[in-house]
Amino acid sequence: MSKTILLLLSLPLFWSQAQSPSRKPSLRPEIPHIESVVPLPVQPQSKDPATIWFDDFDGKPKSYAEGKSPLDPMVAFGNKGKSLRCLYPKGKRGIGGRKLFFGKSPVYTNKARRSGEIFDEVYWRIYVKHSYGWRGNPAKMSRATSIVNNKWAQAMIAHVWGGPGPSLTLDPVRGVRGDRVVTRHYNDFERMKWLGNRPASKFPIHATEESGYWVLVESRVRLNTPGKKDGLNQLWIDGRLECERRNLDFRGRYTKHGINAIFLEAYWNQGSPKTQSRWYDNFVVSTKPIGPVVCPQNPVVFKTPYHGPGRPGGWELEVAGDVKGRSLVFRSKILPPFERTVVDKGHGVFLGKLRGRSGLARGLYFLRVRQSNRTGRFSAWSRWHQAFRVE
Numbered sequence: 156m157s158k159t160i161l162l163l164l165s166l167p168l169f170w171s172q173a174q175s176p177s178r179k180p181s182l183r184p185e186i187p188h189i190e191s192v193v194p195l196p197v198q199p200q201s202k203d204p205a206t207i208w209f210d211d212f213d214g215k216p217k218s219y220a221e222g223k224s225p226l227d228p229m230v231a232f233g234n235k236g237k238s239l240r241c242l243y244p245k246g247k248r249g250i251g252g253r254k255l256f257f258g259k260s261p262v263y264t265n266k267a268r269r270s271g272e273i274f275d276e277v278y279w280r281i282y283v284k285h286s287y288g289w290r291g292n293p294a295k296m297s298r299a300t301s302i303v304n305n306k307w308a309q310a311m312i313a314h315v316w317g318g319p320g321p322s323l324t325l326d327p328v329r330g331v332r333g334d335r336v337v338t339r340h341y342n343d344f345e346r347m348k349w350l351g352n353r354p355a356s357k358f359p360i361h362a363t364e365e366s367g368y369w370v371l372v373e374s375r376v377r378l379n380t381p382g383k384k385d386g387l388n389q390l391w392i393d394g395r396l397e398c399e400r401r402n403l404d405f406r407g408r409y410t411k412h413g414i415n416a417i418f419l420e421a422y423w424n425q426g427s428p429k430t431q432s433r434w435y436d437n438f439v440v441s442t443k444p445i446g447p448v449v450c451p452q453n454p455v456v457f458k459t460p461y462h463g464p465g466r467p468g469g470w471e472l473e474v475a476g477d478v479k480g481r482s483l484v485f486r487s488k489i490l491p492p493f494e495r496t497v498v499d500k501g502h503g504v505f506l507g508k509l510r511g512r513s514g515l516a517r518g519l520y521f522l523r524v525r526q527s528n529r530t531g532r533f534s535a536w537s538r539w540h541q542a543f544r545v546e
Contacts, residue, residue: 184463184534187470187526188368189541190494191282193233193455194448199546200439207257207268207277208417208440212237220263222253222419232282232369232436232448234457234495239435241421245428249293249421255440258415261304273413276377280445281419283360284434287367287459292317293423293433299376301330303412307341310412311405313376313388318352321359323372325388325398326352327405334381334408350404356390356397367459369436371447371542381408394447394478394521394542447542452514453499454543458524460494463534467492468527473536474498475521476508480539484509484520489527515545 200206210217212226213236227240241251257268264270277299294317301310309330318324329348330338337346360370371393379386386403389396419435439445461467469492474485487503490496498515505512521539 182464182528182530183532184461184467184526184528186364186534186537187461187524188365188459188537189472189522189524190368190457190459191232191234192448192450192457192522192541192543193235194437194450194543198437198449200441200445203441203443205441205443206439207274207442208255208438210438212239212436212438218266219253220256220266220416222251224251224421227434230284230432230434232284233455236436238284239419239438241433241435243293243421243423243427243431243433245430246426247423248426249423251421251433253419253438254416255418256302256416257440259412260302260415261412262302262307267415273410274415274442275413276375276442277414277417278373278375278439278441278443278445279417280371280373280437280439280441282369282436283372284369284436285361285366286432287462289361289363289366289431289433291423291428292321292361293421293427295420295422295424296323296372297374297417297419299374299414299417301406301412301414302341302416303336306339308336308338308343309341309347310336310338310409311378311414312347313374313405313414315372315374315390316352317361318355320355321361321365322355322357323360323390323392323398324352324355325390325400326350327376327386327388327400327403329405329407331407331409334410336409350400353400354398356392358392358395358397360392369541373445375444376405376414378405378413379403381406381410393540394519447519447544449546450543452516452545453497454515454545456496456498456522458494458496458526461492461526461528463526463528466529468529468531470524470526471533472496472498472503472522472524474515475523475539476518478521478539478542480521480523483507484515517545519544 476482
């Protein structure tokens with residue numbers, strides 16, 4: 156047999172090896188995420204006396220002091236209802252946001268929740284989703300502040316802003332010297348004392364690979380005891396403490412106004428590099444920790460859409476009782492290529508401390524997921540994310 160014939164006979168084998176999925180990582184599907192879970196229709200914060208504000212953006216729109224951008228009926232946490240959309244046309248600085256006032260506020264007194272109260276400590280929570288393929292860091296997400304007069308002079312600000320790269324960070328500000336507010340108007344940068352833009356979160360919330368699903372963001376600010384440096388500012392992302400600032404002097408000895416406003420923001424200083432959107436949902440302000448949504452014992456779970464070569468195949472879901480996945484309590488069957496499933500005995504098996512049960516017990520849970528294509532090639536597992544509670 157000639158060398159030419161031998162070479163030709165070897166080509167199919169060589170070609171099949173070169174195209175083998177095991178040799179071509181790019182043939183694996185993109186790592187998916189849990190887009191959202193379906194919360195109980197009545198959340199505990201809606202009736203909790205510690206709650207200052209609760210808005211899931213469903214039903215009749217609630218009244219904010221400022222911010223009239225329309226709600227989006229096509230995108231919502233849990234795939235039902237509405238959300239607040241921030242639109243970023245290419246090159247523009249963003250359209251959207253809301254301004255909420257509460258407590259002892261000298262402005263919008265007719266719209267301030269729990270008017271007249273002084274709040275020295277608040278928590279606020281939002282779910283945030285960036286459109287799939289998101290690019291860039293718009294810097295501004297939210298802030299808590301203390302407005303002290305009708306010119307909007309500020310005694311303090313607790314910014315939740317974009318950090319370096321795709322991260323978030325804390326950027327607290329003092330507008331007081333001794334017991335006197337020295338700022339003259341809103342964002343009076345010349346007279347503000349910036350307390351340090353740090354630390355950066357480990358989780359890259361603005362990264363392209365983290366786009367297309369809902370992420371829990373919760374912040375806390377506690378004003379300092381008058382005359383002491385014991386103020387506190389914290390940031391949790393998806394149930395993990397990501398940033399913390401202690402020993403802060405937020406307000407000197409000033410005590411006439413506490414925290415009285417929280418803003419959800421869209422402003423992008425440099426303008427967006429392309430047309431894209433960000434959504435906010437399940438906005439809560441409280442005097443105590445808030446945490447994730449509460450779900451039933453058999454929660455409905457939504458996966459992000461398939462992205463990868465060829466057509467989608469089955470996918471798998473796991474549920475754990477801790478953020479590192481050491482307490483595995485549920486493993487699904489290989490699920491059909493739809494984006495919805497239920498954590499129940501019909502779709503998988505309960506494991507570990509929940510072995511033999513038909514639903515989740517009371518507690519905090521995290522999810523992870525992986526996706527296959529029609530050739531049976533699976534992606535890697537996602538990280539543990541999309542925390543929720545069962546009560």
